[in-house]
Amino acid sequence: MKVAIIHRVDLGQEDNLDELSELCRTAGYEVVYRIKQVRPPHPEYNIGPGKVEELEKAVRELGIEKVVFENELKPVQEYNLAKKLGVPVITRTQLILEIFTLHASSIEAKLQIKLAELKYELSRAKEKVRLAKKGEQPGFHGLGAYEADVYYDEIHKRIVSINRKLEAIKKHMDLIRFERKKLGLPIISLAGYTNAGKSTLFNLLASEDVEVNSQLFTTLTPTTRIVRLNGKPAFLSDTVGFINNLPTLLVEAFYATLREIALSDLILLMIDISEPLHTVEKKLETSLDTLNSIGANGVPILLVFNKIDLASANDVEEKIRKLSLPYEYVVISAKNGWNIKSLEEKASQMLRGFIRIKATIPLDLMLMKTIKEIYSKSKVINIEYNDDCVKVDVETTVELAEKLRKLSGRGEFRVG
Ligand SMILES: Nc1nc2c(ncn2[C@@H]2O[C@H](COP(=O)(O)OP(=O)(O)OP(=O)(O)O)[C@@H](O)[C@H]2O)c(=O)[nH]1
Ligand SMILES: [Mg+2]
Structure with missing residues (x-):
């Protein structure tokens, strides 16, 4: 399916179209048109009316079937745009939800995505109800003001029911964690930006076969195995990848799977060091921020710079020097198994207990x-x-x- 991507930025703000385009590819879309506009948000369309004209022409001429906004849109803006363009308009949040839906395999992940979708809908339902009451959004699910209220209540009820199911799963997971804890072995989490190579390293260390893919968010369900690092046994968990500007609703939804990380004894934080320095910096910052926000500060971190097969040794060394980080680190290639021995040594030295x-x-x-x-x-x-x-x-x-x-x-x- 052909799509157009759009990011309206404020003066001096960088656009995020490259990552949005990568997310579109992961969702199975082909990006054929991209727009960056620098301006304050327009009340009716978010982007300016002139840009809407330009977009409408592109949609017609290029056969674009969907438009994806990096910006969050108000329901009324979404409605105006869809009406004007004649194709569905979605935002980054909905795009990520689509991707998560494609990749979720466990019941927990599926429920969490459903919950995030419903919460997203709920936050917008309020506005839609208001619009329906004012008669400003005709045709909104074909509902009048009364039905809109019912609709709002219905979403709310479903959220309560899913929360209950998730609570039961959480209890079960806590029990599993408790059993693991009783064994007395340390717990190591593989964390890092999506596509850094976590699952590749996990497979190598655990002789496993979890899915590895160049698309984003391949892993949505954490997997745990007992491994030996330099002879020392430990639990190793592969976790969901981080991403910049993960919509708040999804952060909440995935807090449950990320909780593993906060409870671990050591974090292996993976970074793709083959990317340009500013990208490495940005992704590292997002990763460290995410670790902080899930309460994992205090857990020792070993930085694992991966994909050194794609860069020269000098280049890798220089980037690491410029980053000048206060953490222990190793450089590896998970794909080729390079330097895994020194990773094991460093990690096993850092294992307390x-x-x-x-x-x-x-x-x-x-x-x-x-x-x-x-x-x-x-x-x-x-x-x-x-x-x-x-x-x-x-x-x-x-x-x-x-x-x-x-x-x-x-x-x-x-x-x-
Ligand atoms: N060249 C090279 N590619 C690698 C290396 N490690 C992983 N990859 C590739 O990078 C891509 C992503 O690897 P994954 O292991 O799925 O990454 P991940 O961090 O688990 O990704 P998510 O589960 O999406 O968060 C795959 O195409 C891997 O083959 C490496 O050392 N060198
Ligand atoms: Mg993975």
Whole structure:
């Protein structure tokens, strides 16, 4: 489907048409016309009436079937534009909702998108009801003032019902998190701008097969696996990508999936370093802001500069120097598996909660079950089986270390 994209900006404001165009591509549209206009918003159309004429001509001549605005439009502006142009007019929020709908696979993600849609509709329903009452928006769902009120109430009821379902899912997810927490293993989240390569790295580290795609927002449902980083076991979660100007409604909707990040012990923040410096800067800023807004400040961050296969070593080095960030970092290519070893080393060094212990445990107390637990929760440096005892040298969780201390009884037990 052919579309036109439009961004009205204030004086001195940068336009966002490149990203909007990328979002359109992800939604399956072909962008054949783009307009940037610098002016204050026009009450009737947002853009100026002259631009509307120009757009109307383009729609007719190029066979454009939909018009996508970067700006939020008032219902009356949307209505005026659609009437004038003869094709549907949508905004960035609706476009992102369309993309999310295409990619959502879990029940939770689907419900959250439905909820965001309804909230969006609700915020506009008020205005539509007002217009219907004033008789200014004839033909709005063919409703009169009374039906418009009913319509508003109906949306409200559906929101309440979806919220209830989501609450039940949240309880279930909390239970799963609690069970994970009980295992005592650290939790690592892969976070970052959409398309940075999170799922590619996740697949590599977890030997998994989650979808990797050059489109935006491929991952909408977080996936978690146990991985080993340099021998240390941990939970690793792949999460939904960040984006600049994510409509507030969607931030709320996806807060639930992003909550994982705030609860983790380490964040691997991925950045595509092959892009121009100003893009890297902007995306990094959005990512850090998003982490802040979901309450993840305080969680240690390891910056993972990805896609170094697409840039020269000098270029990568210079960009990182210019960014001069107060975080630990590594440079990798997730696609080619370059430098994954040093990523594992850095990440495992930053994982808190593991301690090195040496213990000698009497053989009659050393059960197979304990040996299994040691292997699943520790980096084993050495285990030595003797006639009457087992000597273990491991980096392990605090809980397991305590258990081994008790088991060692009068045998040897040393930390460090
Ligand atoms: N050249 C190159 N491409 C990469 C590298 N890592 C990932 N990609 C590509 O980048 C695109 C996005 O990768 P994904 O792993 O889906 O990115 P993501 O961060 O999970 O994206 P979302 O789920 O949409 O947030 C895919 O086409 C990958 O093949 C890399 O190191 N080098
Ligand atoms: Mg992904």
